[in-house]
Amino acid sequence: MEEKDARRDGMRPLSVDKTWLPACAHQRDGAPLAMKSEPTSPDVDPAPPAAPRQGKLSDPERWVDEHGDYLFKYAMTRVRDPARAEDLVQETFLAALKGGKSFEGRAAEKSWLIGILKNKVVDAYRKTSRESSFTDLEFYQDEERDRFVQEGLFKGSWDHDLGPQEWSAEAGGTLDSQEFWKAFHDCSSKLPKAISTAFLLRELDEMETPEICGVLGISENNLWVMLHRARMALRRCLEANWFTKTR
Amino acid sequence: MSLWGRCRRWLAEVSPSCQQAARAQSARLDGSLSRSASLGLWIHLVLCRWCRRYGRQIRSIREQMKKHPEKAHAGVPDALRSEAKERLKEILRKPPAED
Numbered sequence: 001m002e003e004k005d006a007r008r009d010g011m012r013p014l015s016v017d018k019t020w021l022p023a024c025a026h027q028r029d030g031a032p033l034a035m036k037s038e039p040t041s042p043d044v045d046p047a048p049p050a051a052p053r054q055g056k057l058s059d060p061e062r063w064v065d066e067h068g069d070y071l072f073k074y075a076m077t078r079v080r081d082p083a084r085a086e087d088l089v090q091e092t093f094l095a096a097l098k099g100g101k102s103f104e105g106r107a108a109e110k111s112w113l114i115g116i117l118k119n120k121v122v123d124a125y126r127k128t129s130r131e132s133s134f135t136d137l138e139f140y141q142d143e144e145r146d147r148f149v150q151e152g153l154f155k156g157s158w159d160h161d162l163g164p165q166e167w168s169a170e171a172g173g174t175l176d177s178q179e180f181w182k183a184f185h186d187c188s189s190k191l192p193k194a195i196s197t198a199f200l201l202r203e204l205d206e207m208e209t210p211e212i213c214g215v216l217g218i219s220e221n222n223l224w225v226m227l228h229r230a231r232m233a234l235r236r237c238l239e240a241n242w243f244t245k246t247r
Numbered sequence: 248m249s250l251w252g253r254c255r256r257w258l259a260e261v262s263p264s265c266q267q268a269a270r271a272q273s274a275r276l277d278g279s280l281s282r283s284a285s286l287g288l289w290i291h292l293v294l295c296r297w298c299r300r301y302g303r304q305i306r307s308i309r310e311q312m313k314k315h316p317e318k319a320h321a322g323v324p325d326a327l328r329s330e331a332k333e334r335l336k337e338i339l340r341k342p343p344a345e346d
């Protein structure tokens with residue numbers, strides 16, 4: 001009897017409590033966070049940490065060798081598409097060329113270029129990925145629903161056949177095996193693009209949530225749900241693809 | 248009903264459901280769990296081994312990614328192709344005219 005009571009529904013509706021959500025200044029239709037100039041203007045100078053100094057004008061071709069790979073990698077983690085990432089790097093260099101600044105030292109130059117690229121990424125997301133994430137979220141809502149008991153006394157509890165199974169390998173630390181990483185890549189590539197981007201920005205780049213909202217142009221609610229669904233789906237997929245095979 | 252039985256019953260009433268607890272555990276990883284929600288989650292985790300297991304697993308996924316970022320990134324190209332570099336240099340030598 002006590003066991004059953006422990007699973008009763010009618011708990012507080014936690015999900016609507018705003019205090020649960022990450023602070024995120026950027027809203028869908030508002031101005032993006034940390035943008036000092038118009039996002040559409042190509043010659044923006046997003047406040048480099050060091051003031052530009054008059055020196056010999058940087059050689060743009062050298063930029064490609066010195067900063068190209070770094071900028072590309074930065075763009076790749078955000079757009080997950082080599083062709084789009086290359087385009088963004090190109091746009092960045094062109095905007096930088098037009099801006100015509102030169103910096104003492106590679107570090108200042110690099111952060112200036114990154115600042116431009118950041119705005120380009122925000123622009124790219126604003127143009128393309130606004131609509132797609134919503135249906136993805138709906139899809140994952142259904143997936144989440146399957147895992148929990150939907151009716152009666154146990155409503156909201158894990159369905160014991162579908163809930164998390166013990167990963168016996170966990171204790172032995174064999175998570176870091178070739179099989180694990182293969183399953184990890186298979187599983188994360190199955191996530192909808194917007195969701196996996198948000199998840200990887202958070203976990204791999206360790207970006208804070210307000211910044212992710214800015215990059216993806218999404219609201220705090222949306223991001224919070226996306227991260228939750230990504231963890232849920234990834235965990236489930238890993239369990240099916242990796243754990244059950246190594247058991 | 249025993250005293251422990253009453254206690255459990257009361258705890259169950261103030262704790263969230265598993266579905267809510269799963270959301271809360273994710274929110275905690277993002278540092279966005281309020282203090283009152285943390286308390287509710289804590290109570291739930293005392294009672295529910297399924298959710299303890301869920302939390303352990305999503306945390307271990309995060310830890311693996313943190314420990315081995317190069318493996319988590321594997322397969323994603325992290326450098327420009329040399330043709331792309333040449334093309335970029337070409338473009339920078341002769342930037343397209345303004346319109």
Ligand SMILES: [Zn+2]
Nearest residue numbers: 265295297298
């Ligand atoms: Zn639970």
